[in-house]
Amino acid sequence: MRKIGLYYFTNDLRFTHNELLALACDQVDELIGVVMPIQISPFVQHHSGEDQVGEHRLLFWQRSVEDLARQFEDQNQSLFIMRSSEAGDLIQLIKTCQVSNIYCNQHPGSDEYELIQEAQESLPNIKVISTNNSTLLDNADLPFELNKLPKSFTRFRKLIEAGSELLNIIEHSPAPVLPKLPNVLRDNLNIAPNISVINTSEKSQISHSLNQTGVALFKGGENAGIAHITDYFRHSYASHYKQTRNALDGMSHSTKFSPWLALGCLSPKTIVSTLRQYEDQYGSNESTYWIQFELLWREYFYWRARASGHALFTNPQDSHALTTEAKAAFNRWKMGNTNYPIVDACMRELNATGYMSNRGRQLAASCLIYELGCDWRWGAAYFETQLVDYDVASNWGNWSYIAGMNGQQTRHFDLEKQTQMYDPQHEFIQRWANTNEMHQIAK
Numbered sequence: 001m002r003k004i005g006l007y008y009f010t011n012d013l014r015f016t017h018n019e020l021l022a023l024a025c026d027q028v029d030e031l032i033g034v035v036m037p038i039q040i041s042p043f044v045q046h047h048s049g050e051d052q053v054g055e056h057r058l059l060f061w062q063r064s065v066e067d068l069a070r071q072f073e074d075q076n077q078s079l080f081i082m083r084s085s086e087a088g089d090l091i092q093l094i095k096t097c098q099v100s101n102i103y104c105n106q107h108p109g110s111d112e113y114e115l116i117q118e119a120q121e122s123l124p125n126i127k128v129i130s131t132n133n134s135t136l137l138d139n140a141d142l143p144f145e146l147n148k149l150p151k152s153f154t155r156f157r158k159l160i161e162a163g164s165e166l167l168n169i170i171e172h173s174p175a176p177v178l179p180k181l182p183n184v185l186r187d188n189l190n191i192a193p194n195i196s197v198i199n200t201s202e203k204s205q206i207s208h209s210l211n212q213t214g215v216a217l218f219k220g221g222e223n224a225g226i227a228h229i230t231d232y233f234r235h236s237y238a239s240h241y242k243q244t245r246n247a248l249d250g251m252s253h254s255t256k257f258s259p260w261l262a263l264g265c266l267s268p269k270t271i272v273s274t275l276r277q278y279e280d281q282y283g284s285n286e287s288t289y290w291i292q293f294e295l296l297w298r299e300y301f302y303w304r305a306r307a308s309g310h311a312l313f314t315n316p317q318d319s320h321a322l323t324t325e326a327k328a329a330f331n332r333w334k335m336g337n338t339n340y341p342i343v344d345a346c347m348r349e350l351n352a353t354g355y356m357s358n359r360g361r362q363l364a365a366s367c368l369i370y371e372l373g374c375d376w377r378w379g380a381a382y383f384e385t386q387l388v389d390y391d392v393a394s395n396w397g398n399w400s401y402i403a404g405m406n407g408q409q410t411r412h413f414d415l416e417k418q419t420q421m422y423d424p425q426h427e428f429i430q431r432w433a434n435t436n437e438m439h440q441i442a443k
């Protein structure tokens, strides 16, 4: 019997160096590639006060999906988008196309994970092949059971680094050859009303409006991501990363890999593999090590999200008790009008570009929680709507970490002192003080 596979793309929007896609192409005779639409949940809408995804995040995602769709077209295939991320729609599609195998990344978000579980429970004969397609490590690599994940990052990192072969990654996965689309779909697309073909020739609706209000700092898609890492490692930035990474702006002060990593346009294995090549050629130092160190933070939050499930989104100090004053402060924070100049500059940068430095994120989060007395989840939810590099595990994990959840110490930053350290001449603050100057991003 012919095997029909369905590849469900979530945060692994890439064609090459996609081990799971290569596996699917090897195992099935016909393949349907579908992308999950970008959406924010009612929980996030409620906590952020926003009813849609910000234009920068949406545009980056659209470009990434289009880039992937183009790679499908190059092999005379099509990439589809689901009309919704409801399990019912997915189940309907599986039944209509007589799918036997589903391939999907092990997403750290509990909603995404449950969707696949629901499909599997309703269709017990379906084979679900789900691997860690967006992390450095696989479940089997972990030197501990997931329910015994170390509480502290340092302990986690040391255990991983002790198994040194885990991080000696040499990548060699050729671009896959796609099986053809199932005949049933090719002959009549109308039989699957819950999906539509991604048309790469249509101009994105929002790109025009974006030019009026902000700056697209990053171009979505695997090709743009590969161009970015190639360019990054062509320079000597990696050899100075540790000294520059905390800067509030400057495109080369930190790697800016995060948007492509978040959507899976780039695999972290590609980055580590390229980093190793750079070290072989130009030598390793504390800075090149530190890029790996930061990628291990990403890894830590991924596994923490997997271990926590829904608990990642809870706050024992429920915000119902919070006053309307806190809500008003939250709205001012979102707009960059808190009267804490460093935080306002960061928030205006986020709104104008969809990006904020790591230092900026820490200060903005600390201010919302400790100066303005808001529920940390409001801020996490707002970041979710805006960040081009939004990643459920890194975002909610970092916020809960600063808020001192999970038995961790709280992280309250002294904004005055941080301004002295990271913006002593107030250049960054000035750049964003006047919203008319939003386009002046430091290069």
Ligand SMILES: Cc1cc2nc3c(=O)[nH]c(=O)nc-3n(C[C@H](O)[C@H](O)[C@H](O)COP(=O)(O)OP(=O)(O)OC[C@H]3O[C@@H](n4cnc5c(N)ncnc54)[C@H](O)[C@@H]3O)c2cc1C
Binding pocket: 245, 254, 255, 256, 257, 258, 259, 261, 262, 291, 294, 295, 296, 297, 298, 299, 301, 356, 357, 358, 359, 361, 362, 365, 383, 387, 389, 390, 391, 392, 394, 395, 396, 398, 399
């Ligand atoms: C409140 C808050 C929210 C955040 N939300 C996100 C998010 O939604 N998505 C996201 O990718 N990162 C998030 N981060 C982590 C970090 O701020 C960004 O990864 C980083 O700023 C991206 O810029 P870069 O690629 O130049 O980072 P670099 O400094 O160059 O770091 C290299 C890579 O390491 C990883 N990394 C670095 N720092 C962290 C960290 N603290 N936690 C997890 N991974 C890290 C990223 O993948 C990054 O691309 C958040 C941090 C905070 C404090």
